[in-house]
Amino acid sequence: METTTIQISGMSCSGCVAKLTSVLGRLPGVQSADVSLDNGRAIVQFDPARASVDVFKQAIENAGYDLS
Numbered sequence: 819m820e821t822t823t824i825q826i827s828g829m830s831c832s833g834c835v836a837k838l839t840s841v842l843g844r845l846p847g848v849q850s851a852d853v854s855l856d857n858g859r860a861i862v863q864f865d866p867a868r869a870s871v872d873v874f875k876q877a878i879e880n881a882g883y884d885l886s
């Protein structure tokens with residue numbers, strides 16, 4: 819497993835956190851997604867053979883948030 823931290827801008831409430839946690843958590847190869855509103859970031863634990871940071875970033879943007 820690998821862990822990556824992704825900075826996200828545009829989250830404004832716990833609903834955003836729940837949405838992104840769900841979006842990231844559903845991606846193949848993701849073991850856990852820990853999204854923090856206060857820090858504006860997601861910490862994702864994943865299997866590098868099945869998932870990549872690029873896929874996470876794309877999913878975050880598709881959900882309507884920006885990468886900072």
Ligand SMILES: [Cu+2]
Pocket residue numbers: 829830831832833834835
């Ligand atoms: Cu929100």
